[in-house]
Amino acid sequence: MLTTPAVIATDLDFIKDVLIRDFNYFTDRGVPHNEKIDPLTGNLFALDGQKWRTLRTKLSPTFTSGRMKFMFPTVLEVADRFIETLGELLQTQKTLEVKDLLARFTTDVIGTCAFGIQCNSLKDPNAEFRMYGRKQLENPPHGPLVMALMNMFPKISDMLRLTRAHRDVTKFFMDIVRETVDFREKNNIRRNDFMDLLIQLKNHATLEGEDHESVESKIIDKLTLEELAAQAFIFFVGGFETSSSTLTLTLYELSKHQDIQDKCRAEINRVLEKYNGKLSYEAMNEMHYVEQTVLETLRKYPILPVILRQCINDYQVRGTKVVIEKGTPVQIPAYAIHHDPEIYPDPEKFDPDRFLPENVKLRHSVAFLSFGDGPRNCIGLRFGKMQSRIGLIMLLKSYRFHLSSKSPDPLVFSKKSFLLAPVGGMHLDVEKV
Structure with a gap:
């Protein structure tokens, strides 16, 4: 973007205009x-215009x-296996590196829900x-400079057939999707997962609603296999890293604040x-303080620290003579807003009560x-919150977490990733409650 002026949006009224009120100027x-060269980029996060809307x-x-309630038992099943694995590890050690463990948990959840596969x-x-x-996520196919040039000059990047996903990663996910779809269709298999819903869209361009009536798309085009794979891929890559980082950082804060951990457990x-x-969907939704704790983690550590939009037509900023020209990028610094003391007093303090309804x-x-x-907004926010809460509930129900001598202080975040992810391991002392 070195060659293009950009707008950095920090005024909340203007941000609301960009994201909501005047969204039609900032849809992209x-x-x-480029779906032809790099099929996995044809996903909901990257697409724009009418393709995105459809x-x-x-x-x-x-x-x-309703769909989350449908998938709840599938996530809970993986969470049970996670707690079992944790128990086995604690037989030989009391300090665990939880970051990798949590990433493996969320990988298995997303693998099961997005692909219907036991990872x-x-x-x-x-x-x-x-x-x-x-x-x-950790080793993009090109270095930071090449990736920056690809973003600045996408047409040249396409001419050179440079891809944003590793070719072997693309092949792996395309093959997995093709095999899964073929197997399910030949054997008439139905499951409570995302893949089942994508297959419905591939074959009918409609979904069965919660009342078993069909939910029609505005433009009735069936999903192609490539489109199906791209959605499963972004759900997988976007889902496992964001939720595992959220859980890792929540456990870190709860290890520092035993009183908050006790309140969650109670x-x-x-x-x-x-x-x-027994943990059920209804029980989870009654645990309001647990949800506030997850939201406070996401306030202090927004996993996507900058929100991107692009102006698609000349736009006059409300109440001014300022015009943002078509094609101008708009960047919304979520991390900075979440740490603004005028919005969140004492922003470095971890305080779930910020998310009491009366404070919100x-x-x-x-x-x-x-x-x-x-x-x-994030289409998977309900799933992400559900996955994080199930993981946290299952962990706190059985275990207490403390900082260890190996716990990071202060936290350092990766400069390679566009997501907010702590560098290195997260070692915590764990004991049975």
Whole structure:
């Protein structure tokens, strides 16, 4: 973007205009993509214009609260295996590196929900799904300078057939999707997962609604296999890293603040007692303090620290004579907004009470941007919150976490990733409650 002026948006009213009120001027992210050369870039995060609108309309029904309830048992099953693995590790050690463990947990969750495949990375840290997911996020196919030039000159990048995904990563995910779809269709297999919903869209361009009526897309085009693979891929890559980082950072903060950890555990035990000791979708939704704790982690550590939009037509800023020209990138620094003391007093303090309903009402409606906002917010926010809460509930129900002599202080974040991810391991002392 060195050759293009950009707008840095910090005024909350203006941010609301960009994300919500005048969204039709800022529908695109300006993320380069080319489905022919690099098929996995044809995903909901990167697409723009009518292609994005059509796909968003088709995929939105897959992330309703009803669908989350449908997928809940699948996530819980993986969480049970996660707790089992944790128990086995604690037989020989009391200090655990939880960052990798949590990434393996979320890899298995997303692998199961997005692909319907048992990844087994909890048992095998070098499982293929874990290996390829890690490779794409931690070691992009090109260095930072080449990636920057690809973003600045996308047409030249396409002429040179440079890709944003490793070729072996693309082949792995395309093959997995093709094999999974073929197997399910030949054997008439239905499951409570994202892949089942994508197959419905591939074959019918509609989804069965919660009441088993069909939910029609505005433009009835079936998903191609390549489009299906691209959505499964972005759900996988976007889902496992964001949720595992959120859980890692939540455990870090709870290890520093034992009083907050105790309050979370007390709420978990109180609600579970009401449900005969069993975690259900309804029980999870009654654990309000646990949810506030996850939201406060995302406030302090927004996993996507900068939100991108691109102006698609000349736009006059409301109440001014300033015109943002077509094609201008707009960057919204979520991390800076979340650490503005005028919005969040004492911003470095970890305080879940910031997300009590009465406190949320006192703030501007776009003061919290961890999932973006408006029509182009994170489509998977319900799933991400559900996955993080299930993981946290299952962990705190059985274990207490403390800082260890190896715990990072201060936290250092990766400069390679566009996501906010701590560098190195997260070692914590763990004991049975």
